[in-house]
Amino acid sequence: MSTERVGATQRLGRLDAEERARAWQRLGSENFDLVVIGGGIVGAGVVLDAVTRGLRVALVESRDLASGTSSRSSKLFHGGLRYLEQLEFGLVREALAERELMLTRLAPHLVKPVSFLYPLTKRIWERPYTAAGLVLYDTMGGARSVPGQKHLSRAGALRMAPGIKRSALVGGIRYYDAQADDARHTMMVARTAAHYGAVVRTSTKVVGFLREADRISGVRVRDMEDGAETEIAAAAVVNCTGVWTDELQNLSGSRGRFRVRASKGVHIVVPRDRIVSETGIILRTEKSVLFVIPWRNHWIIGTTDTDWNLDLAHPSATRHDIDYLLEHVNNVLATPLTHDDIEGVYAGLRPLLAGESEETSKLSREHAVARVAPGLVAIAGGKYTTYRVMAADAVDAVSVDLPGRIQESITDKVPLLGADGYHALVNQADRLASEHGVHPYRVRHLLDRYGALVHEVLGLAKDRPELLRPVDAAPDYLRAEVVYAASHEGALHLEDVLARRTRISIEYPHRGVDCARQVAELISDVLGWDEATIQREVEVYTARVDAERDSQQQPDDHAADARRSAAPEARAGLTTTG
Incomplete structure (x- = not known):
């Protein structure tokens, strides 16, 4: 291992000005096994998977880590309960296994259980129908480290969520999923990769591809801060750019093996006191489902699901999108929400694999990996929850372009930075608070954002x-x-x-x-x-x-x-x- 890589490891994945300058020097002078394009959760996952297999790897991102879709999700690590109706059992089982890993081993400081109430609106048939799905969900792993489903009468459901109109339900079922700050989680995946020696550099845009005969041999990048350019030599390149996948494939001059369509999802954020409930709520709509998700002192309400063919960097919520969310959530709330209640609005783009259906809500949430040219692999689709599986598949696919046999993926055994020691520090929160002269709730807030890295923050x-x-x-x-x-x-x-x-x-x-x-x-x-x-x-x-x-x-x-x-x-x- 080079002196530079040893230094990066000793710095615990610290991304600062010194590391940024060192990263630029490394990009232009080293030969990498892999260059990963895209700093969302898939790109961060691929670079972590590759570096922990022993590969020399670099990640470049034209904007910021998680600046696209990966900071604009519903903030859920969910098992995909609604995919059971679409008979996508493999996807649900896979998602539940990944959720369990995050909750218990890989990121317990970042990923937390969250409960949801499913209001029942039809008598006789809906409860057994929904319960059957939840039994299957729980059996497939949905109740491994969180409680299983709980059936509630109308009175019981209203005690749990008094903010729901009595006429909006005849009963309810509570179940559990998990949630995380998506942007923070993505950043910590990238920092963990840097901890193990990967180069991670943002504000670094791919402006061209290098070729040797018929194969891709690297990329040309431009620093978005000062305009400097350099070439990065690599045995292979992985395109993890989500909704920009087709654009990067065109830049490479290679014909893509799949198309990616952008589906816009809009969320609104309202104060916690505007909906009286001790649990999240999941509602059926005519097109899909609507989540009311507890988020610290707020509720996140979303999402929409519509085609987007405009600026990929800045998807925009419209008045119509916001009215749609308010209308549907107000159908069940005792005290309706208004535009004045809204604290925040955000819109993100899901990179869906284009299928035969014209409805984006029906397009596949499965991911696809393709070797679009010698030395170039593209990955798209999928769900945030299954990013680690996607990453392993991408590195496996690119292995044919790498010299020698590569190791198996081990990221199911690699906790993210801040995970080790987290549980002990939670038990020591009062002592830490006393040592630093802050309230214990502040320390718990920090532990749920930084885990064991809390000492760096307080330091x-x-x-x-x-x-x-x-x-x-x-x-x-x-x-x-x-x-x-x-x-x-x-x-x-x-x-x-x-x-x-x-x-x-x-x-x-x-x-x-x-x-x-x-x-x-x-x-x-x-x-x-x-x-x-x-x-x-x-x-x-x-x-x-x-x-x-x-x-x-x-x-x-x-x-x-x-x-x-x-x-x-x-x-x-x-x-x-x-």
């Missing part, structure tokens, strides 16, 4: 005790967390911190604008920003929020896209369609 306040104070306009977060996002977690811009390292952009009605200046000043020392840069970052972020608010008042996708796409980019090298 930033050793000589700066003011960092243990909350962000003024976003008191759920400590100032130390903001600094840590830039010093350890690879955040390069204000947007990275407000939208992904924290979730301030969707958890507060001001959507981060009211604390933008303070957050920019907190990270300015870490990132070397002068006053002009601080001001630009605040202006760009404010313009982003204004454009999103404006787009959410528009009646259709085209109008919303025009408003959102007009906002400037934080990364200087990106165009609005980048």
Whole structure:
């Protein structure tokens, strides 16, 4: 192992300015087994799978880790209960096994159980029909480390969720799934890969492919911060770009083996006190299902499922999307929600494999892996929950382009950074709180975001005790967390911190604008920003929020896209369609 790789390992996957400079030097000077394109959960999963098999691997991402679909999901690690109706038993079994791994071994600090109430609306037949599905679900692994289904009368269901209209149900069934902060989880997968020696570099866009005769032999990349370019030599390349899969295949000059369609999913966020319930709720709609998901002091309500053929980087929620969600959830709520209750809105794109059906809700959630050319493998489709299986399949597929025999995947045995020691620290939360002079609930909040890395976060306040104070306009977060996002977690811009390292952009009605200046000043020392840069970052972020608010008042996708796409980019090298 080279000195550089030993250094990366000793730094526990720290992604900072020093590591970023070292990564650029390595990209241009080393020969890699694999280059992975795309910093969403699939790309992060592939790079972790590859590096823990002993391969020399690099990941490049044109924007930020999880900046696309992987920060805009329903935040669930779910077994896919509704796929039982579609008879996709293998997909459900696989998802439940992955959920169990996350809850118990790989990421117990990030992935938590969450309960849902399924309101029954039909007498006689619906309860046994639904119960049969849940029995199968529980038997396939759905009740391994979480409680199994519980049947409730109408009175029992209303005691659990008093916010539901009495007329909206005749009874209910409670079951469990799991949830996680998707952007944080993705980032921790990438950091874990860096811990084991992988190069992980954001703001690094693939602008071309290298060839030797008829095979792909690497990529040419451009730094989106300063415009510098370099070539990365690799035995093989894996395209993990989700909804950009077809675009990258075209850039490579190779004909794709499958097409990817983008399906837009919109979610809204409302305060926890606006729906009186001690459990999440799952509702049937005419097209699919609607989740009401507990999220700290909030509820996340979603999602929609419609085709999207416009700007892939910035899918926009419309007034129609938001009205759809409000209408359907208000069908069952005793106290209806209004637009004034909405704290945050976000839209993401699911990369679905194009099938024969024209309805995106019917397109396959299974994933596909294809060797589209010698030295180039593409993977798309799938679910967030099964990212680890997808990653292993992709590395297996690319093994034919690698010299020698590669090892089997072992990521089912590799806990993410922060997992080891987490449970002991939970038991020591009161002592940690006393040592650092913060409330125990703050320590528990940090443990559920950083796990055993909590010592690194709290350590930033050793000589700066003011960092243990909350962000003024976003008191759920400590100032130390903001600094840590830039010093350890690879955040390069204000947007990275407000939208992904924290979730301030969707958890507060001001959507981060009211604390933008303070957050920019907190990270300015870490990132070397002068006053002009601080001001630009605040202006760009404010313009982003204004454009999103404006787009959410528009009646259709085209109008919303025009408003959102007009906002400037934080990364200087990106165009609005980048």
